[in-house]
Each structure stands twice: as C-alpha cells, then as structure tokens.
Amino acid sequence: MRYSRIPDETIRRLPIYLRGLLLTSERGDKSISSTNLADFIGVNPWQIRKDFSYFGDFGVRGMGYDVQKLVKKIKGILKLDIIQKVALIGVGNLGSAILAFPGFGVYGFNIAAAYDVDPKKIGKKRNDIKIENISRLWMLKRRNIKLAILAVPANSAQDTTDKLVKAGVRGILNFSSCYLSVNKKVKVITIDIAMELARLPYYIPAG
Amino acid sequence: MRYSRIPDETIRRLPIYLRGLLLTSERGDKSISSTNLADFIGVNPWQIRKDFSYFGDFGVRGMGYDVQKLVKKIKGILKLDIIQKVALIGVGNLGSAILAFPGFGVYGFNIAAAYDVDPKKIGKKRNDIKIENISRLWMLKRRNIKLAILAVPANSAQDTTDKLVKAGVRGILNFSSCYLSVNKKVKVITIDIAMELARLPYYIPAG
DNA sequence: ACCTGTGAATAAGTTCACAGCA
DNA sequence: TGCTGTGAACTTATTCACAGGT
Numbered sequence: 001m002r003y004s005r006i007p008d009e010t011i012r013r014l015p016i017y018l019r020g021l022l023l024t025s026e027r028g029d030k031s032i033s034s035t036n037l038a039d040f041i042g043v044n045p046w047q048i049r050k051d052f053s054y055f056g057d058f059g060v061r062g063m064g065y066d067v068q069k070l071v072k073k074i075k076g077i078l079k080l081d082i083i084q085k086v087a088l089i090g091v092g093n094l095g096s097a098i099l100a101f102p103g104f105g106v107y108g109f110n111i112a113a114a115y116d117v118d119p120k121k122i123g124k125k126r127n128d129i130k131i132e133n134i135s136r137l138w139m140l141k142r143r144n145i146k147l148a149i150l151a152v153p154a155n156s157a158q159d160t161t162d163k164l165v166k167a168g169v170r171g172i173l174n175f176s177s178c179y180l181s182v183n184k185k186v187k188v189i190t191i192d193i194a195m196e197l198a199r200l201p202y203y204i205p206a207g
Numbered sequence: 208m209r210y211s212r213i214p215d216e217t218i219r220r221l222p223i224y225l226r227g228l229l230l231t232s233e234r235g236d237k238s239i240s241s242t243n244l245a246d247f248i249g250v251n252p253w254q255i256r257k258d259f260s261y262f263g264d265f266g267v268r269g270m271g272y273d274v275q276k277l278v279k280k281i282k283g284i285l286k287l288d289i290i291q292k293v294a295l296i297g298v299g300n301l302g303s304a305i306l307a308f309p310g311f312g313v314y315g316f317n318i319a320a321a322y323d324v325d326p327k328k329i330g331k332k333r334n335d336i337k338i339e340n341i342s343r344l345w346m347l348k349r350r351n352i353k354l355a356i357l358a359v360p361a362n363s364a365q366d367t368t369d370k371l372v373k374a375g376v377r378g379i380l381n382f383s384s385c386y387l388s389v390n391k392k393v394k395v396i397t398i399d400i401a402m403e404l405a406r407l408p409y410y411i412p413a414g
Numbered sequence: 415a416c417c418t419g420t421g422a423a424t425a426a427g428t429t430c431a432c433a434g435c436a
Numbered sequence: 437t438g439c440t441g442t443g444a445a446c447t448t449a450t451t452c453a454c455a456g457g458t
Contacts, residue, residue: 007448007449008448008449009448009449009450010449011406011409012406014406014409015399015401015402015405015406016402018405019384019402033416033417033418034417034418035417040386041386042386042388044450044451045417046450046451046452046453047449047450047451049417049418049419049420050419050420050449050450050451052418052419053418053419053420057418057419058418058419059417059418059419060417060418060457060458061416061417061418061419061456061457061458062415062416062417062418062457062458063416063417063418063458064416064417064418065418077409078405078406078408078409079408079409079411079413080405080408084408086404093303093304093307093308094304094308096300096304097300097301097303097304098400100300101300101301101400101401103384103399103400103401104401104404106401107401107404107405109401109404109405146411147404147407147408147411149404170411170412171407171408171410171411173400173403173404173407177226177310179247179248179249181249187407187410187411189403189404189406189407191398191400191403192222192310193305193308193310193380193398194222194308194310194311194313194314194316195222195223195226196380196396196398197293197311197314197316197354197356197380197396198222198225198285198287198314198316199218199219199221199222199285199396200354200378200379200380200394200396201285201286201287201291201354201378202218202221202284202285202286203378203394204286204353204354204377204378204394205377206286214426214427215426215427216426216427216428217427240438240439240440241439241440242439251428251429252439253428253429253430254427254428254429256439256440256441256442257427257428257429257441257442259440259441260440260441260442264440264441265440265441266439266440266441267435267436267439267440268434268435268436268438268439268440268441269435269436269437269438269439269440270436270438270439270440271438271439271440272440
C-alpha cells in the first residue's frame with residue numbers, strides 16, 4: 001500500500017470489478033486484461049488499473065490479472081472474505097422483496113434476521129427467516145449482527161436507526177427517503193428510489 | 208444562467224432539496240434560510256447556496272429563500288413540473304414492491320404501465336395497473352412513455368433494454384446487476400442493491 | 415508486441431471567506 | 437445584523453502518456 005488514502009470512488013467500484021471477475025471465473029478464464037474487464041463491465045481500462053494500483057501490484061505486465069488471485073484480494077479489501085450477517089428491519093412490500101432477493105449471495109451476505117412491528121407478521125416465516133418483534137432489536141448485539149437493511153416508513157426511520165445503533169449496528173443500508181442522523185462511527189448508505197428516478201427527466205430532451 | 212455547465216452532483220442533490228422544501232411547505236413556512244434547510248436535510252449551507260447559484264438568483268439577502276418559488280424553480284429544472292409517465296418492466300418481487308411504492312407521487316410520477324413475460328401474471332391487475340405482455344413493449348412509443356423502471360433478471364436485462372430503446376424510451380432506472388449498453392441518447396441510472404451493501408463492510412472496523 | 419503501473423496533467427467538485435444587499 | 441451569491445483556494449477524482457517488465 002503505497003498511497004495514504006483510498007478514494008471512496010475506488011471503493012464504490014470494487015464490487016463492480018468483483019462481480020465481473022466472478023462471472024469471468026465461472027466462464028473458466030484464468031486471467032484477464034484490464035481492457036477485457038473494462039469492456040465487460042463498462043469502465044475505462046486505465047481507471048481499473050489506477051484503482052488496483054492503490055492496493056499494490058495485482059497484475060503481470062504483458063499478461064494481465066490472475067482472476068482467482070484478484071477475486072481473493074478484492075474480497076479481502078471489502079471484508080467480504082468472511083460471511084457478513086445482515087438484519088432486515090421492516091418486512092413490508094420492499095422488505096419482502098429484499099428477503100427474496102437472490103443477489104446478496106454473490107458477495108457472501110447472509111440475511112440472518114428480520115424484524116417488524118406488525119403483530120400479524122411476527123412469528124411467521126418469509127424465505128426461511130422468522131420475523132421477530134422489533135422491540136427485540138437489542139438482541140442484535142448478542143447475535144453479533146453489525147449490518148442492517150432499513151426498509152421502514154420514513155416517519156419511523158430515525159427512531160429505528162437510534163435503536164439499531166444502540167444495539168451495536170455499525171452499517172446501515174437505508175431505503176427510507178429521509179436523512180438519518182448518526183454518530184460518525186456508523187456508516188449509512190441511502191438508496192432513495194424515488195430520488196434516483198427524479199433526476200432522470202432532467203437528462204431527457206423534451207418532445 | 209451564468210455558468211456553462213451544471214455539475215452532475217448538483218443535479219443529484221436537487222431532488223433532496225425539493226423534498227426538504229416540500230416538507231417545509233407542508234409545515235406552512237413561507238421562507239427558509241440555507242442554514243435551516245441544511246440542518247434539515249444533512250447538507251452544508253454553502254453547498255446549497257452554490258448549487259442554487261448555478262441557476263440564477265433564487266434568494267433574498269438577509270431573508271432567505273421563498274419556499275414556493277424555489278419548489279417551482281427546482282421542479283422546472285428537473286422537468287418535474289409536468290407529470291412524467293413511467294413504465295415498469297418486470298413484475299416480480301421487486302417489481303411488485305415498486306408498484307406499491309408510495310414515494311413516486313411527491314415528484315409527480317405516474318406509473319402508467321406494467322409489463323411481464325409470465326402468462327400467469329399477464330392480464331391481472333396490481334395496484335390498479337394491468338400487467339401487459341412484454342411482447343407489446345413497442346406500444347410505449349404510441350403511448351408516449353419515455354421512462355422505464357427495469358426490474359427483470361440480469362440475463363434478460365440487455366435484451367429488454369434494446370427493446371425499450373427501440374420503443375422510444377429515453378431514460379431507464381435499472382435494478383438489474385449488470386452493465387447496460389445503450390446509445391448515448393439514452394440515460395441509464397443503475398441501482399444495484401447488493402453492490403451498495405457490498406461496500407458497507409469496508410467502512411466498519413473489525414471486532 | 416503486449417499489458418501493467420504510475421507520475422503528471424486535467425477536470426470536477428467542495429469549502430472558504432467575504433463582498434453586497436435587505 | 438442576517439443571509440445570499442460567488443470568486444478563489446483547495447481537495448478529490450479522472451484521464452493521459454509512457455516507462456518498464458514479460
């Protein structure tokens with residue numbers, strides 16, 4: 001590691017590279033060049049090389065990158081080399097879709113718990129996960145779950161967040177359309193679906 | 208408009224400001240200062256002022272910004288002052304959740320059509336919208352729908368995208384975990400849920 | 415010849431500090 | 437005095453060009 005700080009944008013791209021490499025690996029390829037990978041995932045080759053260079057020498061000049069070695073390295077950087085347990089908070093429409101979502105497995109995530117307020121849902125199972133009472137969020141600490149996906153209505157999002165933080169959660173993927181205030185030990189990534197859609201018309205010429 | 212180009216990051220923030228202002232407006236406030244708005248939505252005051260300054264003089268020195276006027280102005284910039292029709296492609300778990308999602312209304316979106324391949328779903332209604340056969344995507348042109356939300360499996364995403372573009376769609380909100388190749392007249396915004404989650408562990412210290 | 419790794423150049427975005435108006 | 441508007445300084449990120457292994 002010869003740089004002092006890794007750019008956030010580089011971290012944002014690492015999962016893209018990881019997925020591309022996993023697919024490459026499934027095809028049976030042993031190595032790949034930055035140009036091939038670039039074509040595959042829609043990023044510039046020099047961007048890829050620059051990003052990798054922050055972490056050391058990954059490739060072999062004239063040859064390219066060893067796919068397996070690179071996968072291992074990126075997983076290590078992102079801390080995806082261990083299984084990460086995640087709790088889902090809020091089993092409504094969106095929450096249910098997230099429980100059924102097949103895409104988390106690639107990165108080694110394990111949705112290990114689900115919580116809701118609705119007494120009708122509590123105790124039932126969805127995708128083999130028992131829905132628990134949200135009043136028992138404090139259990140997350142004992143179960144050593146540090147990550148949560150928040151899919152509750154905006155008006156209870158801050159309140160729930162405070163409880164999550166108290167229960168030792170350190171990372172939150174937030175689907176509520178609101179700003180969450182947390183202490184800076186906690187990392188929040190917000191996905192605001194309506195907001196993403198809201199900036200689309202700007203780019204489209206009228207007519 | 209005294210600058211040649213509006214930064215993309217500014218456009219990304221405008222919907223945040225818009226939502227904050229709409230909530231302010233509901234509370235009955237006539238005007239708001241950049242500092243108050245900043246506290247409310249979690250952005251710096253100088254960032255807000257800078258962003259607004261790209262579009263001209265919005266505020267009154269010593270007073271703040273007129274909420275109604277600002278809402279109108281931002282809606283105009285984002286082209287949200289007209290009702291934008293959107294088609295949903297893929298009514299699976301995620302697609303259904305999106306159909307039921309209440310958050311689009313704030314920005315004036317109207318989910319006007321839904322398409323799927325599954326014969327069991329075609330003809331049925333979800334949230335008052337009839338699910339149509341995906342082979343009839345070409346109808347989007349006649350119905351003048353320029354925006355689509357893509358919630359189909361990754362392996363059919365590119366194929367469906369090509370059909371959407373052929374049907375005159377100019378903006379796509381893509382939920383599939385893959386790179387979509389489109390001509391540059393079409394704007395794609397990708398929301399990759401697993402990928403967002405995948406960069407969370409990096410920021411969390413071990414232990 | 416091929417492909418990586420990286421300093422340097424360029425571009426983009428954020429923060430600051432303060433002039434200017436109500 | 438309070439708050440906006442903005443040039444300038446600063447920070448961050450992208451792109452380029454090419455040296456240096458295989």
